[in-house]
Amino acid sequence: MSTMPPAAEAHPTRSALPAWAALIPVVLLLVVAGFFAFGLTQDPKAMPSTMIDRPMPEFDLARLTPDRDALTNADLIGKVSLVNVFGSWCSSCVLEHPQLTEIGKSGTVALYGVDWRDPPSDGAAWLNRYGDPYHKTGVDSDSRLAINLGVTGAPETFVIDRGGRIRFKQVGPITPEVWSTTLLPLIRKLEAEAA
Amino acid sequence: MISELGLFALSLALMTSLVQTTAPLWGAATGRARLMNVGASAAVTQLALIAFAFACLVWGFVTSDFSLRVVASNSYTLMPMFYKIAAAWGQHEGSMLLWALVLAGYGAAVAIFGNNLPATLKARALGVQGLIGAAFLAFIIFTSNPFARLSEAPLEGGGFNPLLQDPGLVAHPPMLYLGYVGFSIAFSFSVAALIEGKVDAAWARWVRPWVLTAWCFLTIGIALGSMWAYYELGWGGWWFWDPVENASFMPWLIGTALLHCTLVVERRHALVNWTLLLSILTFTLSLIGTFLVRSGVLTSVHAFAVDPARGIFILAMVLGASGGALTLYAFRARQLQQPPSFAPASREGAILANNFLLLIATAIVFLGTFYPLVIDALTGDKISVGPPYFNVTFGPIMLCVVLVMAFGPMMRWRNDSVKPVGKSLRLPMLAGVGVGAAFGIFGQSLPGGLGMGFGVFLCASMIRWMQVRLRAGQVTPRQSLFLAHAFPRSTWGFVTAHMGFAIAVFGVTAMSVWQTESFASMRQGDVATLGDQTFRLEQVQLVKGPNYDAQRLTFSVLRNGAADGELVTERRYFPERDTMTTEAGIRGGLFANLHLTTGEDDGSGAFAVRITNHPLAMWIWSGAMIMAIGGFISLSDRRFRVGAPHRVSVGAAAPAGA
Numbered sequence: 001m002s003t004m005p006p007a008a009e010a011h012p013t014r015s016a017l018p019a020w021a022a023l024i025p026v027v028l029l030l031v032v033a034g035f036f037a038f039g040l041t042q043d044p045k046a047m048p049s050t051m052i053d054r055p056m057p058e059f060d061l062a063r064l065t066p067d068r069d070a071l072t073n074a075d076l077i078g079k080v081s082l083v084n085v086f087g088s089w090c091s092s093c094v095l096e097h098p099q100l101t102e103i104g105k106s107g108t109v110a111l112y113g114v115d116w117r118d119p120p121s122d123g124a125a126w127l128n129r130y131g132d133p134y135h136k137t138g139v140d141s142d143s144r145l146a147i148n149l150g151v152t153g154a155p156e157t158f159v160i161d162r163g164g165r166i167r168f169k170q171v172g173p174i175t176p177e178v179w180s181t182t183l184l185p186l187i188r189k190l191e192a193e194a195a
Numbered sequence: 196m197i198s199e200l201g202l203f204a205l206s207l208a209l210m211t212s213l214v215q216t217t218a219p220l221w222g223a224a225t226g227r228a229r230l231m232n233v234g235a236s237a238a239v240t241q242l243a244l245i246a247f248a249f250a251c252l253v254w255g256f257v258t259s260d261f262s263l264r265v266v267a268s269n270s271y272t273l274m275p276m277f278y279k280i281a282a283a284w285g286q287h288e289g290s291m292l293l294w295a296l297v298l299a300g301y302g303a304a305v306a307i308f309g310n311n312l313p314a315t316l317k318a319r320a321l322g323v324q325g326l327i328g329a330a331f332l333a334f335i336i337f338t339s340n341p342f343a344r345l346s347e348a349p350l351e352g353g354g355f356n357p358l359l360q361d362p363g364l365v366a367h368p369p370m371l372y373l374g375y376v377g378f379s380i381a382f383s384f385s386v387a388a389l390i391e392g393k394v395d396a397a398w399a400r401w402v403r404p405w406v407l408t409a410w411c412f413l414t415i416g417i418a419l420g421s422m423w424a425y426y427e428l429g430w431g432g433w434w435f436w437d438p439v440e441n442a443s444f445m446p447w448l449i450g451t452a453l454l455h456c457t458l459v460v461e462r463r464h465a466l467v468n469w470t471l472l473l474s475i476l477t478f479t480l481s482l483i484g485t486f487l488v489r490s491g492v493l494t495s496v497h498a499f500a501v502d503p504a505r506g507i508f509i510l511a512m513v514l515g516a517s518g519g520a521l522t523l524y525a526f527r528a529r530q531l532q533q534p535p536s537f538a539p540a541s542r543e544g545a546i547l548a549n550n551f552l553l554l555i556a557t558a559i560v561f562l563g564t565f566y567p568l569v570i571d572a573l574t575g576d577k578i579s580v581g582p583p584y585f586n587v588t589f590g591p592i593m594l595c596v597v598l599v600m601a602f603g604p605m606m607r608w609r610n611d612s613v614k615p616v617g618k619s620l621r622l623p624m625l626a627g628v629g630v631g632a633a634f635g636i637f638g639q640s641l642p643g644g645l646g647m648g649f650g651v652f653l654c655a656s657m658i659r660w661m662q663v664r665l666r667a668g669q670v671t672p673r674q675s676l677f678l679a680h681a682f683p684r685s686t687w688g689f690v691t692a693h694m695g696f697a698i699a700v701f702g703v704t705a706m707s708v709w710q711t712e713s714f715a716s717m718r719q720g721d722v723a724t725l726g727d728q729t730f731r732l733e734q735v736q737l738v739k740g741p742n743y744d745a746q747r748l749t750f751s752v753l754r755n756g757a758a759d760g761e762l763v764t765e766r767r768y769f770p771e772r773d774t775m776t777t778e779a780g781i782r783g784g785l786f787a788n789l790h791l792t793t794g795e796d797d798g799s800g801a802f803a804v805r806i807t808n809h810p811l812a813m814w815i816w817s818g819a820m821i822m823a824i825g826g827f828i829s830l831s832d833r834r835f836r837v838g839a840p841h842r843v844s845v846g847a848a849a850p851a852g853a
Contacts, residue, residue: 022525025472029479029521033514035565038572040490040506065803066714117435121714121805122777125794128803129775143581150578152567 051166056083056158057148061138064115065124071112071138076164080190081110082183083158084134084174085146087118088126090154096173097130103179104133109187113137116146116154159183161190198263201251202342205292208244208299209332211237215302215325219318223390231314234321235306241328242303245296252292252341253283262348265289265341271354271771273742281365282355287489287505288341290368294485295331297369297376301405302328305380312401319387320380327379330512338505354771357743361427367419371443374413375481378450380405382478385471386520389527394467399460402474404830410454411826413447418819425812426781433706433815436585441564442484445557450477452553455546463608465536465543468528469550475524479517480557486513487564538610545603549596556592560585586707590642597649597700600693601656605663623659627652638709646704653697657690688829692822699818705811712807718800725806729753730762730791732802743767743776748793748802750780764793788812 056076063070075081084100086093104111113134115123120139127137140146149158152171159168168186170178215237222230252265256279261267269286270279284293302324309317335341358364384402388394420443425433434440453473459466490506537543563580570576601623605616617624631648635641662668664682665675715723717732724730734749745765752759762780769776780791787810794803 019529022528025476026518026521026525029514029517032483032565033510033518035569035572036486036490036506036510036513039568040510065716067716119432119792119805121792121794121803124803125777125792128795142583143579144583147579147581147583150576152579 051150051158051169054166056160056164056166057145059138059140059145059148061114061140061145062120064120064127064137064139068124068132069136071114071136073164075110075112075136076160078162079110080162080187081112081160082187083112083114083160085114085116085140085149085151085154085156085158086123086126087116087154088122089118092173093155094130096155096175097133099174099176099179100133101131103174104135108184111135114140114145116140116151117143157183159186159190161193197251197254198260198342198344201248201255202336202340204244204248204251205332205336205342208241208248208295209329209336211241211244212299212325212328212332215241216322216329218322219325220322223315223318223322228314231318234318234325235309237325238299238302238306238321241325242296242299245292245299245332249283249292249296252289253280255342256280256283259352260348261350261352262344263341264343264345266352267345267349268353269355270352271742272351273771274355274360275741277362277365278355278360281359284368285355285359288335288339288343290372291331291335291339291489292341293368294372294376295328295335297372298324298328298331298379301377301380305383305405309401316384316387316391316398316401319390320383323383323386324379327383327516330515334505334508334512338508352771354769357767357769357772357774357776358427361423363419363423364427367416367423369416370412370419371416374409374411374416374450375443375446375484377405377409377412378446378453378474378478378481380409381453381474382516382520385474386523388531389471389520389523392527392530394460394471394531396461396464399457399470403454403457403461406450406454406457406474407826407830410447410450411823411830413443413450414819414823414826417443417447418816418823421819422816426779427776433812436563436580436582438564439488441560442487445560445564446477446480446484448553448557448560449473449480452550452557453477456550459543459546463537463543466547467531469547471524471528471531473550475517475520479513479520480561482509482513482516486510537608540606540613541611542603542606542608545599545606549599549603552592552596552599556589556596559588559592563588590646593700594645594649597653597697600696601653604660604689604693605656619663620656620659623652623655626655640708643704643708646700646708650697650700650704653700654694657693657697661690684832685829688825688827688832690825691828692825695818695821695823695825697818698814698821702811702814702816702818706809706815709810710807712805715804715806716801717804718802723804723806725808727755728759728789729756730804730806732804733761735800735802738765740767742771743769745778746796748780750791752782752789762789762791764791766793766795783813785813786811 056073058073059071060073061071076083082103100111103109111134113127113132113136115137118126118139118141120141123137123139127134138145143151149156149166155173157170157174158166159170161167167190168183170183174183215234218230218237219232219234222228222233254260255263255266256270257276259266259270259272259279261270265286265288266282269282274282283289302321305312305317305324306321309320312320381402384398384405388398420440421433424435424440453470456466456470456473460470486506486509489509563584566580567578570578601620602613602616605619627648630651631644633644634647635644638644638647664686665678667675670678711726713723713725715721717723719732719735722729722731730750730752732748733751734747736747736749738745738747745767748764750762750764752761760782762782764780765778767776767778768774777792780789780793782789787808790807790809790812792805792807796802
């Protein structure tokens with residue numbers, strides 16, 4: 001910068017904005033704060049409603065490891081199934097794992113896993129460490145299915161009826177109580193329904 | 196006993212901060228110098244008290260005093276001393292105390308180094324700083340007391356989250372806070388200026404070093420966090436668009452805009468109102484970031500303790516500080532001296548354009564972060580926003596930023612036209628288009644080609660800028676060297692930082708587009724390949740760390756048949772928390788990182804192995820670090836070191852460069 005215009009050279013110009021424009025930031029802040037205040041009143045684990053009774057979004061998830069199967073919509077048709085969203089980074093997923101293992105073994109219902117926000121090798125390692133309760137597992141590392149499903153955290157479990165529609169969403173770990181009082185009765189009911 | 200002293204010191208600090216607020220503000224309003232001077236001594240006292248309290252907390256961790264709740268739940272006798280100390284700020288209470296410590300540190304720095312500030316401005320800025328301090332200290336004492344005792348002290352602590360036991364993460368929070376909280380100075384000075392009703396070039400010269408300091412530390416803090424996520428979380432990803440990451444990124448984006456704005460105020464005395472607004476907004480976003488992380492209002496993969504009472508307190512703080520400042524702004528901003536005009540095609544115009552782009556980028560991140568909350572409030576739907584949204588929206592904006600970064604520095608202040616600048620940038624443009632096309636075609640990716648092309652254009656335009664400034668080709672090399680020697684440090688800082696940005700652009704582009712990976716199930720002696728490299732699982736062994744047991748897998752690497760070092764992965768088991776962490780085998784390279792992760796033994800001695808090639812990964816963090824270094828170089832500029840010169844020298848001694 002060899003040539004510098006003198007700094008004090010003043011050209012007073014009227015601001016083109018009307019006076020009330022200066023209040024816009026305050027108003028925006030109040031709006032944002034309103035949403036925050038609302039957010040504080042919400043239980044982050046509260047039940048969502050949108051996806052209930054809607055068809056499962058289209059998906060085609062890659063396999064977790066070469067020896068495991070991929071997961072697509074076709075897997076969900078014709079039987080009642082549980083789709084469990086988990087991740088190796090998710091500490092609560094470890095909590096529900098024993099229950100899932102039991103469910104997987106019992107064969108009461110088809111149990112599918114969605115490895116969310118995880119590099120496949122970590123998900124696979126996690127399943128190797130704790131045992132793989134799932135009949136099939138797909139990888140959703142870029143959150144595509146999770147976004148369509150409206151997943152807000154892991155673990156979350158979706159109950160899918162024979163027609164491939166979402167009927168219930170369990171937010172948080174499946175405890176033995178949740179299983180026996182909520183999920184199992186629902187699965188029995190859905191199985192009784194005509195396809 | 197020590198902890199009670201700590202709590203006592205905190206309470207005294209709260210009193211002191213109230214004195215620091217009232218006395219100088221009152222003094223400045225009534226013109227009493229003695230009252231105004233109270234601000235400086237109160238600020239220093241407050242720092243000493245909080246530092247003492249912080250030392251008490253660290254002492255509790257060092258001596259493993261498990262009667263303290265935070266120590267009992269976050270430490271362990273067998274943990275290495277380094278991490279015992281780090282655990283002092285590795286949990287909510289301690290980290291908020293660190294926040295307050297840094298805040299007081301900045302306040303005291305203004306008190307000590309601000310001797311040449313006008314008395315009223317200094318008093319008012321310290322007063323505002325004191326008020327923020329008071330709010331935070333009250334928050335700590337009433338909702339997050341780090342010195343809370345347990346009625347029955349356990350014999351052993353619950354251990355420190357093993358994921359956080361990492362040197363990079365030990366330094367991450369202090370750096371981040373030095374950044375976040377540093378913007379409080381710009382905030383306090385802006386509010387002080389609004390109260391005074393006066394902003395001049397000298398004001399910008401006082402504020403700019405603080406903004407620059409904060410910006411440098413925030414850059415380092417974010418880079419450290421990203422590095423840690425890369426090698427410790429084993430995601431192999433370096434940025435996740437997670438709410439907690441976004442919380443630190445938003446102040447950075449808007450702080451970058453502020454940094455450039457202070458330049459315009461300093462040089463041209465334009466954009467004054469805009470700069471004040473940006474100062475307030477930057478600190479607002481720092482506070483909102485704190486709110487976001489500490490209130491649990493959004494679900495994040497970073498698990499922090501959440502408590503609605505804390506959320507309400509911080510929200511009240513955001514409303515009080517930012518709401519108050521913005522209201523003041525609404526009534527006072529128009530009374531401030533109107534700026535000299537400038538043409539849209541000018542240096543100021545370019546900076547303003549980049550400001551808007553950065554503001555849009557901030558808005559994009561803000562929207563993506565809080566959209567789930569807004570939708571929940573309006574419709575009751577629960578949704579989440581992921582990387583696809585950010586990749587589609589954020590990338591193009593950044594390309595525009597790069598474009599303006601290339602053109603802007605070539606523009607003259609006040610009035611210029613785009614055409615001659617475009618003409619002089621013809622060669623850099625050709626280079627960008629050529630390289631971009633080559634990468635696009637051979638790398639088979641349009642975003643890849645765009646990213647590399649724009650990056651090259653930015654680099655080349657910086658070289659061209661230097662060439663013009665040094666008159667290379669027009670004068671003898673000796674004379675050019677003399678011109679280079681005459682550059683002020685801030686010019687070198689600017690060149691370094693912008694080059695660092697270009698380097699980060701290369702890294703981000705390559706990492707987003709050209710990763711390659713291969714999966715294999717391997718037993719000892721098995722071989723896997725990726726590209727021209729072969730990996731052989733040589734050894735599986737059990738090793739003991741200071742507070743963990745690990746299974747270590749050693750892989751030898753062969754490139755085209757020739758030995759090329761080895762990679763080691765570890766799965767560490769921490770008995771105190773019954774948790775596992777994985778250490779990926781990473782070999783950093785100038786052009787690509789090798790990233791190897793292993794799963795657990797499947798029972799028959801076979802391990803799931805993922806090998807990834809991360810092209811230019813190091814460029815992302817090196818780029819960020821170079822940007823920070825550029826900032827520090829600029830900070831060492833003479834005109835900052837000697838403090839703010841008198842008004843007379845403004846313009847007369849205006850240094851060259853940006």
